[in-house]
Amino acid sequence: MDGIGIVGAGIAGLHLGLLLRQHNVPVTIYSDRTAEQMAGGRMLNSVAHHHATVERERALGVDHWPVEEFGYFGHHHYLAGGPQPLVFPGFFKAPSRAIDYRIYLPTLLEDYLARGGEFEVRPVQAADVVKLSERHDLVVIASGRGNMSAMFPRRADKSPYDTPQRKLCAGLYEGIAHSEPRGVTMSISPGHGELLEIPMYSAAGHVAALLFETVPGGDLEVLAETSYDDDPAGFEKLVLEKTRQHHPSNFERIDTGNFHLTGPLDLLQGGVLPSVREDYTRLPNGRYVVAVGDAHTVVDPVIGQGANCASYSAWELGHAILEDPNFDERFCQKVADRRRNSVHATADWTNLMIRTPPPPHLLQLFVAMSQNQAVADEFTENFSWPDKQWDILATPERVRKFLAGHGMN
Amino acid sequence: MDGIGIVGAGIAGLHLGLLLRQHNVPVTIYSDRTAEQMAGGRMLNSVAHHHATVERERALGVDHWPVEEFGYFGHHHYLAGGPQPLVFPGFFKAPSRAIDYRIYLPTLLEDYLARGGEFEVRPVQAADVVKLSERHDLVVIASGRGNMSAMFPRRADKSPYDTPQRKLCAGLYEGIAHSEPRGVTMSISPGHGELLEIPMYSAAGHVAALLFETVPGGDLEVLAETSYDDDPAGFEKLVLEKTRQHHPSNFERIDTGNFHLTGPLDLLQGGVLPSVREDYTRLPNGRYVVAVGDAHTVVDPVIGQGANCASYSAWELGHAILEDPNFDERFCQKVADRRRNSVHATADWTNLMIRTPPPPHLLQLFVAMSQNQAVADEFTENFSWPDKQWDILATPERVRKFLAGHGMN
Numbered sequence: 001m002d003g004i005g006i007v008g009a010g011i012a013g014l015h016l017g018l019l020l021r022q023h024n025v026p027v028t029i030y031s032d033r034t035a036e037q038m039a040g041g042r043m044l045n046s047v048a049h050h051h052a053t054v055e056r057e058r059a060l061g062v063d064h065w066p067v068e069e070f071g072y073f074g075h076h077h078y079l080a081g082g083p084q085p086l087v088f089p090g091f092f093k094a095p096s097r098a099i100d101y102r103i104y105l106p107t108l109l110e111d112y113l114a115r116g117g118e119f120e121v122r123p124v125q126a127a128d129v130v131k132l133s134e135r136h137d138l139v140v141i142a143s144g145r146g147n148m149s150a151m152f153p154r155r156a157d158k159s160p161y162d163t164p165q166r167k168l169c170a171g172l173y174e175g176i177a178h179s180e181p182r183g184v185t186m187s188i189s190p191g192h193g194e195l196l197e198i199p200m201y202s203a204a205g206h207v208a209a210l211l212f213e214t215v216p217g218g219d220l221e222v223l224a225e226t227s228y229d230d231d232p233a234g235f236e237k238l239v240l241e242k243t244r245q246h247h248p249s250n251f252e253r254i255d256t257g258n259f260h261l262t263g264p265l266d267l268l269q270g271g272v273l274p275s276v277r278e279d280y281t282r283l284p285n286g287r288y289v290v291a292v293g294d295a296h297t298v299v300d301p302v303i304g305q306g307a308n309c310a311s312y313s314a315w316e317l318g319h320a321i322l323e324d325p326n327f328d329e330r331f332c333q334k335v336a337d338r339r340r341n342s343v344h345a346t347a348d349w350t351n352l353m354i355r356t357p358p359p360p361h362l363l364q365l366f367v368a369m370s371q372n373q374a375v376a377d378e379f380t381e382n383f384s385w386p387d388k389q390w391d392i393l394a395t396p397e398r399v400r401k402f403l404a405g406h407g408m409n
Numbered sequence: 410m411d412g413i414g415i416v417g418a419g420i421a422g423l424h425l426g427l428l429l430r431q432h433n434v435p436v437t438i439y440s441d442r443t444a445e446q447m448a449g450g451r452m453l454n455s456v457a458h459h460h461a462t463v464e465r466e467r468a469l470g471v472d473h474w475p476v477e478e479f480g481y482f483g484h485h486h487y488l489a490g491g492p493q494p495l496v497f498p499g500f501f502k503a504p505s506r507a508i509d510y511r512i513y514l515p516t517l518l519e520d521y522l523a524r525g526g527e528f529e530v531r532p533v534q535a536a537d538v539v540k541l542s543e544r545h546d547l548v549v550i551a552s553g554r555g556n557m558s559a560m561f562p563r564r565a566d567k568s569p570y571d572t573p574q575r576k577l578c579a580g581l582y583e584g585i586a587h588s589e590p591r592g593v594t595m596s597i598s599p600g601h602g603e604l605l606e607i608p609m610y611s612a613a614g615h616v617a618a619l620l621f622e623t624v625p626g627g628d629l630e631v632l633a634e635t636s637y638d639d640d641p642a643g644f645e646k647l648v649l650e651k652t653r654q655h656h657p658s659n660f661e662r663i664d665t666g667n668f669h670l671t672g673p674l675d676l677l678q679g680g681v682l683p684s685v686r687e688d689y690t691r692l693p694n695g696r697y698v699v700a701v702g703d704a705h706t707v708v709d710p711v712i713g714q715g716a717n718c719a720s721y722s723a724w725e726l727g728h729a730i731l732e733d734p735n736f737d738e739r740f741c742q743k744v745a746d747r748r749r750n751s752v753h754a755t756a757d758w759t760n761l762m763i764r765t766p767p768p769p770h771l772l773q774l775f776v777a778m779s780q781n782q783a784v785a786d787e788f789t790e791n792f793s794w795p796d797k798q799w800d801i802l803a804t805p806e807r808v809r810k811f812l813a814g815h816g817m818n
Contacts, residue, residue: 324800326807337749341742391733398735 003027004321005136007124008143009038011101012293012310014108016140018060019318021115028118028136032145035106042265044101046170046209047307048072048184048198051094052384056315062111065201071095072182072199075380078249079366081190086370087249089183090380096184098209100172100202126151133287138327140317142310144294152277152291158347164271165354166193166213166300167224171239172200172266175259176208176250184304189246190358192218194302197250204262210239210250213302215356220246224269228261236260274300274354276347279339280332288332292317297343299350305386309346313339345390352393361396368403375406412436413730414545416533417552418447420510421702421719423517425549427469428727430524437527437545441554444515451674453510455579455618456716457593457607460503461793465724471520474610480504481591481608484789487658488775490599495779496658498592499789505593507618509581509611535560542696547736549726551719553703561686561700567756573680574763575602575622575709576633580648581609581675584668585617585659593713598655599767601627603711606659613671619648619659622711624765629655633678637670645669681707683763685756688748689741697741701726706752708759714795718755722748754799761802770805777812784815 003026006013017027033041049057054071057063074091113119124132126147132139141148178199179185185197196211214220220242228235240259244251261267275298280290293310316339324331352362369376382389392402403409412435415422426436442450458466463480466472483500522528533541535556541548550557587608588594594606605620623629629651637644649668653660670676684707689699702719725748733740761771778785791798801811812818 326800326804326810328804328806330799330803330807334750337746340746390739391735394739395735395737397737398739401735 001137002135003137005030005132005139007129007132007139007141007148008145008293008295009033009105009109009119010142010293010310011105011307012314013140013142014105014112015056015060015311016142016292016314016318017112017117018062018108018115019315020321021112021117022060023322025321026118028120029112030120030122030124030132032121032123034121035109038109039102039106041102043170043172043268044105045268045307046098046196046198046200046211046301047101048096048098048304049311050096050304050308050384051092053308053311054094054097056311062108064107065097065099067095067097070099070201071097072184074181074183075383076179076183076185076249077366077369077376078185078187078247079370080188080246086366088370088373088376090369090376092384093381096383098198098200100200103202124148129289130283130285133283133285133289137325138321139287139289141289141291141295142293142314144298149275149277149291149295149298151281151289152279152295155276155278158276158344159274160351161274164216164273164300165356166302167216167221167271168269168301169212169214169223170209170268170301171228172202172204172207172209172262173259174204174207174262175255175257176210177253177255178206178208179253185250187247187250189220191215192220192246195243195247195250196302196304198304202262202266204266207262210243211301212242213300213354224271228267229264232261232264272298272300274298274347274351276344279336282329288327288329290317290332290335297347299347300354302353303350303383305346305350305383308384309343309386313343342387346386349386349390349393361399362393365393365399365403368406368408372406372408375403375408410546411544412546414439414541414548416538416541416548416550416557417554417702417704418442418514418518418528419551419702419719420514420716421723422549422551423514423521424465424469424720425551425701425723425727426521426526427471427517427524428724429730430521430526431469432731434730435527437529438521439529439531439533439541441530441532443530444518447518448511448515450511452579452581452677453514454677454716455507455605455607455609455620455710456510457505457507457713458720459505459713459717459793460501462717462720463503463506465720471517473516474506474508476504476506479508479610480506481593483590483592484792485588485592485594485658486775486778486785487594487596487656488779489597489655494658495775497779497782497785499778499785501793502790505792507607507609509609512611533557538698539692539694542692542694542698546734547730548696548698550698550700550704551702551723553707558684558686558700558704558707560690560698561688561704564685564687567685567753568683569760570683573625573682573709574765575711576625576630576680577678577710578621578623578632579618579677579710580637581611581613581616581618581671582668583613583616583671584664584666585619586662586664587615587617588662594659596656596658598629600624601629601655604652604656604659605711605713607713611671611675613675616671619652620710621651622709622763633680637676638673641670641673681709683707683709683756683760685753688745691738697736697738699726699741699744706756708756709763711762712759712792714755714759714792717793718752718795722752751796755795758795758799758802768805770808771802774802774808774812777815777817781815781817784812784817
């Protein structure tokens with residue numbers, strides 16, 4: 001038997017592979033794409049790594065992008081809809097960082113190979129997993145691509161939506177001066193959706209990712225449905241116009257004359273169906289397969305938790321492998337137990353953020369954040385600690401008690 | 410609302426109360442007995458505290474019995490049934506300790522009161538819990554007495570037995586020289602049951618607890634069914650005779666002329682039905698109640714895990730209360746998640762130890778222990794870490810892999 005087989009070379013697969021290689025566990029990662037294909041393809045996402053993830057990257061020896069240059073320090077909130085917009089920042093205890101995954105993943109793959117990890121480029125389908133399970137001590141599914149996720153039943157109790165709640169339009173742009181201090185801007189246009197502006201490092205250098213989270217049927221949905229390739233200038237003009245109307249705090253930093261998508265592949269449109277799936281499955285041959293990352297939990301990108309959750313989950317799984325390499329149902333249950341609180345909190349919190357209309361206790365918290373810097377900072381810091389965020393946000397009573405703890409009623 | 414209400418003044422209730430008082434949380438413990446009634450009544454159990462529990466006692470500031478005088482250092486095994494008996498010791502990394510609960514509980518109750526804990530002597534029934542729940546922020550059920558446990562449904566998946574698997578006869582005796590080095594003796598008479606001889610400190614000083622775990626229908630069952638009070642001398646003679654026949658390694662240290670029960674109340678006969686129950690319940694008024702200790706999990710005393718598990722579980726519950734005092738279903742689920750592995754492992758391991766006939770992989774491990782001191786020491790040390798013990802023992806494959814790791818096939 002040949003160590004651990006990991007299907008998928010995203011952050012979950014790579015962080016898991018790197019952790020295991022640090023402890024000399026044999027690992028093979030299976031990917032349907034070469035490093036060159038990852039590097040040269042369409043933008044993969046617009047993800048930020050919160051500092052809990054940066055801390056794991058340090059521990060894995062893959063902290064290649066000093067936060068002093070590549071990091072950012074908090075969130076700038078802009079919430080329209082009231083008599084006047086709520087505008088306030090919140091700060092982390094340590095910087096977050098956003099690197100284009102077409103740079104990030106190939107770099108980590110190189111690290112992984114240099115540390116003795118095996119890498120096989122071949123498409124893996126669910127039907128191939130039985131064979132892989134007979135080659136490896138344990139197979140981990142770290143890819144939601146194709147039909148892999150379907151191996152793990154979707155949990156109705158943790159998956160409240162039947163359709164994507166946002167249509168997405170994520171792109172990399174030049175011509176936007178970054179916010180001060182450098183941070184992500186979270187602008188909310190009630191009924192129409194959010195704009196996340198993320199300081200990102202890509203092949204074009206330090207640019208801005210604009211992630212439009214558009215409410216289906218709202219005025220911004222058109223952004224997710226308009227083709228860039230058909231009319232690049234028209235598309236950019238549309239983005240400018242919608243940003244001006246709905247997200248003025250972003251618009252005011254745009255130099256409209258120099259505003260451009262950084263390249264035709266630097267755009268991603270679509271939507272995701274939020275899903276929490278079972279942690280593991282038993283194959284017909286009696287062997288167990290564990291899900292991690294998108295194969296386990298898909299969240300809307302609105303609060304940038306997906307990759308961080310995948311990294312966290314890979315980290316817990318990796319330590320479970322190192323502590324008790326007996327890959328039976330007990331092992332799988334222990335993995336489920338140790339990551340459940342944080343992973344489910346990530347899904348529950350994200351699903352709350354995209355509920356339409358937004359629940360009153362969420363609005364109550366936002367109002368309090370605009371009035372109390374400590375409240376805003378705690379909410380912002382908790383982007384690294386989704387379980388703690390959900391301790392605050394899970395119910396109206398919890399929000400009330402949290403605010404009372406900050407002397408607010 | 411008045412802090413935390415705890416029903417039950419056993420180890421779970423007291424450890425929880427002491428932990429919360431260290432952090433100035435208001436606590437009321439309800440008990441159906443006064444300290445004097447506990448101190449002066451019939452023997453409560455024959456329990457040992459493994460060093461993980463002693464460590465918690467240190468943290469709680471209730472480490473009143475220095476292990477140098479009151480502790481013991483390992484287990485002496487005697488397993489008959491093969492061509493010749495297997496006789497071997499195993500050692501802890503730190504000493505365990507057994508104090509008569511008629512001394513232990515009143516002492517801790519005194520500590521608890523001195524630290525500002527409230528104590529109310531009154532019988533509480535399941536029907537009273539709704540009213541208590543309206544007085545306290547959270548009610549914890551830390552007593553399996555009366556009908557309290559029935560509030561929490563028994564989990565069939567973790568409760569494999571319908572009847573007690575052992576009939577018990579636990580008593581305190583003088584006239585037994587302790588083993589060298591001082592330790593618990595675990596003697597097994599296949600088909601008839603185990604004898605645990607525990608160096609215990611009681612009102613009579615340093616004595617020996619003999620806990621006969623008798624298999625129903627076996628030759629030792631009579632010990633659990635014979636009255637001491639009807640014929641004290643006859644009872645002691647019977648104990649001597651059965652010990653001589655079935656547990657010779659204990660018998661050889663007995664000074665038969667001085668062998669006596671230390672008092673008519675120092676004997677406990679009966680049996681327990683092993684049960685794992687749900688972690689919490691929701692009352693008709695919408696409030697949640699958490700189970701801990703015997704209300705949550707009852708294990709046969711054969712490996713002395715019950716009190717240690719109750720202390721561990723109270724510790725985890727207490728820290729959950731300190732970290733997130735929002736006593737809703739999320740709170741209860743987090744408590745369940747954080748203690749599940751260890752508590753279920755305790756139950757699963759104990760239930761394996763009393764299976765009749767013993768499973769082959771358990772016997773395989775015992776044979777290996779008799780041949781390899783490191784294996785014996787790891788098994789013995791794991792009396793403090795039931796989750797690690799179950800990592801070894803959960804399946805025949807796990808035992809095989811554990812022994813292979815020790816170079817044994």
